[in-house]
Amino acid sequence: MADVRVRRSREDLRTALLDLLNAKTFDDITVREIAAHANVGYTTFFRHYPSKDALLDDLAAKEIGRLTAHVLPIYDSKDPVGACLAMCAYVQAQRPLWSALLTGGVASIVREELLKRSREATSTQPESGSLPPELGSALAVAVIVELLSWWLRQPQPWPADRVAEVLYRTAIAPFLSRS
Amino acid sequence: MADVRVRRSREDLRTALLDLLNAKTFDDITVREIAAHANVGYTTFFRHYPSKDALLDDLAAKEIGRLTAHVLPIYDSKDPVGACLAMCAYVQAQRPLWSALLTGGVASIVREELLKRSREATSTQPESGSLPPELGSALAVAVIVELLSWWLRQPQPWPADRVAEVLYRTAIAPFLSRS
Amino acid sequence: MADVRVRRSREDLRTALLDLLNAKTFDDITVREIAAHANVGYTTFFRHYPSKDALLDDLAAKEIGRLTAHVLPIYDSKDPVGACLAMCAYVQAQRPLWSALLTGGVASIVREELLKRSREATSTQPESGSLPPELGSALAVAVIVELLSWWLRQPQPWPADRVAEVLYRTAIAPFLSRS
Amino acid sequence: MADVRVRRSREDLRTALLDLLNAKTFDDITVREIAAHANVGYTTFFRHYPSKDALLDDLAAKEIGRLTAHVLPIYDSKDPVGACLAMCAYVQAQRPLWSALLTGGVASIVREELLKRSREATSTQPESGSLPPELGSALAVAVIVELLSWWLRQPQPWPADRVAEVLYRTAIAPFLSRS
DNA sequence: CTCTAATCGAGACGGTACGTCGCGTCTTACG
DNA sequence: CGTAAGACGCGACGTACCGTCTCGATTAGAG
Incomplete structure (x- = not known):
């Protein structure tokens, strides 16, 4: 839970979503985009959040x-x-x-x-x-x-x-x- | 434009959407459901409306x-x-x-x-x-x-x-x- | 059967198909194209031939x-x-x-x-x-x-x-x- | 390329097509049939072959x-x-x-x-x-x-x-x- | 300082809905 | 009042995401 990597990943994901929200609508953003933009594996996204929402x-x-x-x-x-x-x-x-x-x-x-x-x-x-x-x-x-x-x-x-x-x-x- | 069938279809589609909205969320309604519920071919939907929205x-x-x-x-x-x-x-x-x-x-x-x-x-x-x-x-x-x-x-x-x-x-x- | 218009239409359709065959593959030719190219209504096509084949x-x-x-x-x-x-x-x-x-x-x-x-x-x-x-x-x-x-x-x-x-x-x- | 699953899937697809060819014409076989018969998701077909042909x-x-x-x-x-x-x-x-x-x-x-x-x-x-x-x-x-x-x-x-x-x-x- | 377990990247996969296209039928409005 | 225009049902297409699942490859942090 206190693992550095975990906190890093989540923080990166949130930031990535925010960045993308400046460019396009939430619905037009895909999980894969978020993951890529956060330099995180696609699968890793789901290790931290069950869904985009x-x-x-x-x-x-x-x-x-x-x-x-x-x-x-x-x-x-x-x-x-x-x-x-x-x-x-x-x-x-x-x-x-x-x-x-x-x-x-x-x-x-x-x-x-x-x-x-x-x-x-x-x-x-x-x-x-x-x-x-x-x-x-x-x-x-x-x-x-x-x-x-x-x-x-x-x-x-x-x-x-x-x-x-x-x-x-x-x-x-x-x-x-x-x- | 004044074709009876066209007006019928559009009216049916609107009604169908309304009906379905009483049961579930708009996002959870699929175009196929609307078409089926309106007794209209799936393709026909798009002949009248470019999208669900x-x-x-x-x-x-x-x-x-x-x-x-x-x-x-x-x-x-x-x-x-x-x-x-x-x-x-x-x-x-x-x-x-x-x-x-x-x-x-x-x-x-x-x-x-x-x-x-x-x-x-x-x-x-x-x-x-x-x-x-x-x-x-x-x-x-x-x-x-x-x-x-x-x-x-x-x-x-x-x-x-x-x-x-x-x-x-x-x-x-x-x-x-x-x- | 001997109707002039009928013979005209069929002849036009055959010619249209031939013309189109010079430009594209048979499978890539649609009935609508043939009909249009023959200056014949889409429905009329089927009055003369049951299908493209x-x-x-x-x-x-x-x-x-x-x-x-x-x-x-x-x-x-x-x-x-x-x-x-x-x-x-x-x-x-x-x-x-x-x-x-x-x-x-x-x-x-x-x-x-x-x-x-x-x-x-x-x-x-x-x-x-x-x-x-x-x-x-x-x-x-x-x-x-x-x-x-x-x-x-x-x-x-x-x-x-x-x-x-x-x-x-x-x-x-x-x-x-x-x- | 050497992935076991990939080779399995492709092999299964080829076999499925052959099986179906014994029963019907190539044109009458749909991609969905092939995929189903190969126990493979429909989408997966296109991950391996761009088309039926x-x-x-x-x-x-x-x-x-x-x-x-x-x-x-x-x-x-x-x-x-x-x-x-x-x-x-x-x-x-x-x-x-x-x-x-x-x-x-x-x-x-x-x-x-x-x-x-x-x-x-x-x-x-x-x-x-x-x-x-x-x-x-x-x-x-x-x-x-x-x-x-x-x-x-x-x-x-x-x-x-x-x-x-x-x-x-x-x-x-x-x-x-x-x- | 190691080694072990958690974390990660990569990507194949099954699935669902999408919107498009062409066929051939059936209806309607027009001449 | 017949016929050309075109609305329609159907079904396959190929695409885009989704979320699940294995694999190894790293890497942190506890002993």
Whole structure:
């Protein structure tokens, strides 16, 4: 498990998938391509991931983990606006990565992973909003994903703080406890 | 073009796809299944649609066309709340159909088609909101799709008017002209 | 049967097939091509011939009929050498046609038709050679076809009389009654 | 290339084709049948042969190779009559195989392969006969194939030595050096 | 510092769906 | 109201991936 080679291979596979996502759609990427691009034998792929989707899930989960690790502390400290700004700044700093994740036909998986996180977060809080938490999460996540992917698609993107402001106004505020 | 057989075949294919979407995911449906289920030769499928996705696009476009034909007139008559209610009522009346369209892994195509409509609609109006129209459309559509698909997934769905109220509050009001 | 249009169509189809045989192999010719090239509706083809092969059979039979009509009288008048010369001369005169028939991957059908004729001819004669007539015919026909197709393939073909001489020596003489 | 599985698969495919040739015409045999009959995946067929014809070519070449390996030494030792006898004996010993090869609508491929061999053989010798060697080969091969296939078609076949005698008289002698 | 077991590369293989092509039948819209 | 146009069913084709499976050849890390 701690074998150097194993970690090397998995890391290489994730990186390879990301690279390829910059060039083509997820569906148009074959396992063989990923393996080749990672300088890894075709068979070896399956030694680490049971399928292409599993690799993508792993990749998305890892990156979303990093994102939330950056953002959640701020959010929890009762500073949702700051959290929005932190999120946008982080995404901007990793622009190519998040471009691939949000515009490479993979947005739905990212949405799914984000929802998972969101559900975990809201489940610890008491019911607070006017909507069922499940629905609130879904809508907020949908808006976040849509907004970010729109942002990343723009040839001349807005500055992060302006996006953060819109993000707060459209994805967070409408679903906060009051109202 | 006006050939009876042609119209028959296409209609049968669309219906077959819809039927199958009630049972399984779009990706798990094969062209051969659709053709068989439509009592149509496998080759004939391609005589009408270049691919499975093309059929789905056509199907989605047609259904969304019907939906907007119901809703738009009301919306244009300066009654957005009534339009929301009309939309929800229409979707409820066609529940199985829209369930398939919004929860069968096909939501992204529906979103795409809706966006097309939305863009056409907004392009005729002067810039009005605080957001770029393109972005406003995208967010509104995302929320609509998410909300409706959540609604249709519920075992004991809310009444249409309550959904319509949420719909107006979360998808329409935030993006209307006055910020 | 005597309908002018019918004869026109069939003639056109045969000619079209011949034309196409000059450009490509029989197997690479489609019924649609033949019909188009004959300025005849696709369906019409089948009104006259049940299949592509039937057309070819008809064509071959007709041409071989003409050939034997030229050659047989001479052969029957106890002048086999003259018959060979006549055959070669006739083939030479119709070079493009016979090139198509003998080098277009259709040689086996021509062989078959020739055999039919040959069998009819020998069946009227008493057993005469040292070989069973069936076998004698088969060998003679094989040599004739092979020799002629070789001849027609040559870029600078031999004069007809030289071919006729070889033809007599290799295809006729060895299977004549004596020996 | 030396992979055991590869050799197994190819061998199985050749055998399967031969088996099927005993039952039906080459054109009526589908690749799927061959693969199934060889207990080999359909796709695997194409991993070894680019087409049905390629398999047949390989098969024919291999069998003709064996045949000539038996016959040529004798022929080269200035004993053409003995070579004829050897050939007929060999064919008779492998009757089912050669029946399939010469009467399954495949004769033309066998002819082609034989011609290749024949050309190689004659190209090493000085021009000797009264005919161009190319032509001599073609005629001799045509007669050989025709004679053998006639022989194998017979319900009560001649003894091999009688066929050999005819073979020598009609296919070899007429084309030997002295005219 | 070795040796043993985990890891890897290579690639043959069975399988499923794909989209194409040609045949020959059957229907329909048009002249 | 018949016939030419062409929609259709059928079935084989060859392709592209998938994921499984053996093989040896390396190579890490425990003794």
